[in-house]
Amino acid sequence: MSEKPVVKSAEQLNDEMLSSLRAPTWRWYLLAFFLGVVVAFGLYAFTHQMLTGMYVTGLSRPVMWGFYIINFVFWVGLSHSGTMVSSILRLSQANWRRPILRAAEAMTVFTITVAGLFPLIHLGRNWIFYYLIPYPNQRGLWPNFRSALLWDMTAIVTYIIGSSLFLYLGMLPDLAVARDRSRGWRRKLYGVLAMGWRGTAREWTVFHQASTLMAALIIPVAVSVHSIVAWDFAVTVVPGWHSTIFPPYFVIGAILSGVAAVITLMIIIRKAFHLEAYLTPMHFDNMGKLLLVISLLWTYAYFVEVQTTWYAHEPIEWEVFSFMAGKYTPALLLMLFGNSLLPIAALCFRRLRRSIGVMLVVSLLINVGMFIERFLIIVPSLSHKNMPFVWGTYRPSWVEISVTAAAFAGFALLYTLFAKCFPMVAVTDVRELEVRETEVTMGRADLPSIAGKD
Amino acid sequence: METLGIFEDLETSVRAVDRLIGEGFAEEEITSLSSVPYPDGVIVRTDRRTWFRWLTLVCAAVGAGAGFLLGAGTAWLYPVQTGDKPIVAYFPVGIITFEITMLFALVGTIVGMFIEMKLPPWGERPYDPAIAEGCIGICVTAPSAERKNRAEQIMTETGALRITAGGRP
Numbered sequence: 001m002s003e004k005p006v007v008k009s010a011e012q013l014n015d016e017m018l019s020s021l022r023a024p025t026w027r028w029y030l031l032a033f034f035l036g037v038v039v040a041f042g043l044y045a046f047t048h049q050m051l052t053g054m055y056v057t058g059l060s061r062p063v064m065w066g067f068y069i070i071n072f073v074f075w076v077g078l079s080h081s082g083t084m085v086s087s088i089l090r091l092s093q094a095n096w097r098r099p100i101l102r103a104a105e106a107m108t109v110f111t112i113t114v115a116g117l118f119p120l121i122h123l124g125r126n127w128i129f130y131y132l133i134p135y136p137n138q139r140g141l142w143p144n145f146r147s148a149l150l151w152d153m154t155a156i157v158t159y160i161i162g163s164s165l166f167l168y169l170g171m172l173p174d175l176a177v178a179r180d181r182s183r184g185w186r187r188k189l190y191g192v193l194a195m196g197w198r199g200t201a202r203e204w205t206v207f208h209q210a211s212t213l214m215a216a217l218i219i220p221v222a223v224s225v226h227s228i229v230a231w232d233f234a235v236t237v238v239p240g241w242h243s244t245i246f247p248p249y250f251v252i253g254a255i256l257s258g259v260a261a262v263i264t265l266m267i268i269i270r271k272a273f274h275l276e277a278y279l280t281p282m283h284f285d286n287m288g289k290l291l292l293v294i295s296l297l298w299t300y301a302y303f304v305e306v307q308t309t310w311y312a313h314e315p316i317e318w319e320v321f322s323f324m325a326g327k328y329t330p331a332l333l334l335m336l337f338g339n340s341l342l343p344i345a346a347l348c349f350r351r352l353r354r355s356i357g358v359m360l361v362v363s364l365l366i367n368v369g370m371f372i373e374r375f376l377i378i379v380p381s382l383s384h385k386n387m388p389f390v391w392g393t394y395r396p397s398w399v400e401i402s403v404t405a406a407a408f409a410g411f412a413l414l415y416t417l418f419a420k421c422f423p424m425v426a427v428t429d430v431r432e433l434e435v436r437e438t439e440v441t442m443g444r445a446d447l448p449s450i451a452g453k454d
Numbered sequence: 455m456e457t458l459g460i461f462e463d464l465e466t467s468v469r470a471v472d473r474l475i476g477e478g479f480a481e482e483e484i485t486s487l488s489s490v491p492y493p494d495g496v497i498v499r500t501d502r503r504t505w506f507r508w509l510t511l512v513c514a515a516v517g518a519g520a521g522f523l524l525g526a527g528t529a530w531l532y533p534v535q536t537g538d539k540p541i542v543a544y545f546p547v548g549i550i551t552f553e554i555t556m557l558f559a560l561v562g563t564i565v566g567m568f569i570e571m572k573l574p575p576w577g578e579r580p581y582d583p584a585i586a587e588g589c590i591g592i593c594v595t596a597p598s599a600e601r602k603n604r605a606e607q608i609m610t611e612t613g614a615l616r617i618t619a620g621g622r623p
Contacts, residue, residue: 009588010490010587010588011587011588014586134524135528136528137528137529137534140532144534145528145529145534145543145546145547145550146529146534146536146539146543146546148546150550151546151549154549154550154553155549155553157553157557158553158554158556158557158560161560162557162560165560165561165564166560168564169564169567173489176489176586177489177586179586180583180587181583181586181587195568195573195574196574196579197571197573198487198579198581198585198591199487199488199490199491199585200485200486200487200593201494201497201498201500202485202500202501202571203571204488204491204492205494205501205504206504206567206571207491207567207571208491209504209506209507210506210563210564210566210567213507213510213563214560214563214564217510217556217559217560217563218560220556221553221556221560224549224552224556235545428489431490431588432490435490435492436493451493452493452496
């Protein structure tokens with residue numbers, strides 16, 4: 001018979017799960033400083049671009065969308081899964097979701113925030129960014145309600161607000177726990193954010209209904225955001241972009257990169273805050289299965305797109321594809337390896353799904369592959385969209401690379417700060433499971449069981 | 455007037471609730487305070503009907519109107535003439551209407567939830583930080599001082615660690 005697990009008290013569970021809120025160590029300050037320096041350099045590069053003009057980037061005719069738009073699509077994609085995975089697991093009442101929720105939801109808020117900056121950085125004349133905001137265009141041409149920029153702006157603002165509310169809603173009972181265990185400015189902050197939550201039976205009833213409703217509402221918003229980004233491409237007549245498969249293909253790609261990013265963050269959080277007891281190999285096993293299914297779907301979608309282009313053999317479409325496959329062969333192969341071959345080969349095996357090291361490599365390579373995929377969607381199509389005498393190519397400048405590095409560092413910095421200020425594990429969710437977990441005797445065995453409906 | 459008994463575990467709190475009901479306190483007068491949710495009926499029974507989802511629906515309808523007016527109304531009020539393109543473009547109007555509808559619905563859900571929970575509270579309510587550490591609070595709303603004293607007596611007898619009338623969360 002298996003050994004019975006040690007039952008921990010509520011106080012012990014609180015201590016362990018709120019360990020991220022302890023005073024920062026010198027390592028934390030060092031990390032925050034390093035990330036801050038990278039962000040500062042990115043800000044310097046952006047200021048340089050704003051003062052001197054867009055010629056300091058690698059953008060030139062015919063490739064007028066480069067690293068900034070690649071970053072925009074990539075970060076929107078990353079943002080896709082956090083809230084969506086959390087919502088789907090909540091609606092499907094998957095009990096293993098509980099320790100994962102917060103990491104996933106927080107990731108969405110910060111990645112969509114970073115994504116939202118890139119259209120502004122890409123604008124050129126950044127000081128007239130308000131042309132993007134949908135308001136009555138009494139000045140004539142701008143804001144132009146036919147422009148795709150307005151769709152993006154509206155969708156991103158909705159998603160930032162929606163995913164922030166979703167994150168906040170999930171944190172509400174945890175903020176009350178943190179309030180009762182803290183002092184000084186933290187107590188004031190958590191007190192205000194907890195809104196006087198006491199955990200009455202009525203509050204829990206309303207809270208659960210609201211959580212379910214929010215989960216159901218946020219899924220179509222998440223799907224719409226990446227579909228809208230895909231339409232930015234698909235509604236043009238640029239070869240390689242003008243395709244009906246683009247919105248679902250983008251959504252699948254977004255879920256793939258988002259789930260992979262959640263796994264990467266889970267591994268980092270697990271190690272940094274010693275949450276091995278809560279983020280167990282079982283969680284990675286389940287996330288690995290999810291990743292495997294999405295990787296298969298992505299492979300299918302990519303195959304369908306390439307196969308259709310190849311069989312139809314329309315000259316301009318085939319020219320773009322040939323150019324992409326010829327000039328960027330190593331990148332294309334790395335993308336196929338990272339997004340398709342490696343995850344499918346590795347995640348079929350339970351032992352590999354339960355290996356933290358393997359999951360880290362697979363999840364990181366998927367996102368390397370997804371970044372390359374965004375590059376290969378945007379640059380080859382623009383390079384060869386016109387007559388041969390205006391074909392061109394693109395190489396990012398130091399400014400674009402610095403801003404990209406700053407985006408990664410900025411996301412990491414925001415996440416690091418969040419982890420120090422707010423509970424990184426859904427404390428009450430995990431404790432609820434501990435309370436309801438019991439053993440029932442069936443025949444000759446004692447089997448674990450969850451009491452009551454979720 | 456409210457009074458709160460703090461219990462160390464589920465069993466003692468349930469015993470207190472049973473005694474309170476046995477002494478004539480109505481289910482509606484008793485509620486539990488806990489840092490984890492328990493299925494309805496484990497400690498107390500509560501009204502599971504809520505109205506805030508109607509507010510979500512109303513907000514979604516208002517959002518649909520606002521989104522449509524923003525997308526189509528402004529284009530119609532300030533027309534941008536470009537070739538034979540329509541002044542009011544269906545596709546962008548559809549996207550903007552959908553997004554604003556969802557935005558209003560999401561915000562309406564959160565606002566409705568807080569209104570229905572009566573949060574944030576106006577005044578001080580009985581509370582004890584020990585609830586965060588796994589203790590369970592049984593809160594009784596008594597119509598008179600006599601009934602309040604009786605409730606406190608029952609909770610003490612059934613194993614309450616302490617009785618509190620103040621606290622504010």
